[in-house]
Amino acid sequence: MQYIKLGGVRAFPGAVPDKAQALKVLEEAAEVVEAFKRADPGDVLPVARQFPDCNKRILPLVDEIADTIQACCNLAAALGVEDLTPYLARCEERNRERGRYGD
Incomplete structure (x- = not known):
């Protein structure tokens, strides 16, 4: 199983647990x-698997993934969660129970 390293995410100040968040x-x-x-996943994804840190063609996609993680962490912080571990x-x-990791 592959793990994705997230690092620390600093939540925005003033995040509130509301519908907008x-x-x-x-x-x-x-x-x-x-x-x-x-x-263009058919062209980009095989290259991205080989060179994930160097492939500028997927940089906008990975940036959006990071923005989504940021938004999720902001919502968690608004709910008082400091550790998602x-x-x-x-x-x-x-x-694992649903067999999604294949082990």
């Missing part, structure tokens, strides 16, 4: 989909 996650996720469409572990366990 939740909708920001959806907005950013939609931008990921649009960037994916523009990236146990929640990510719960997510991994659910996915």
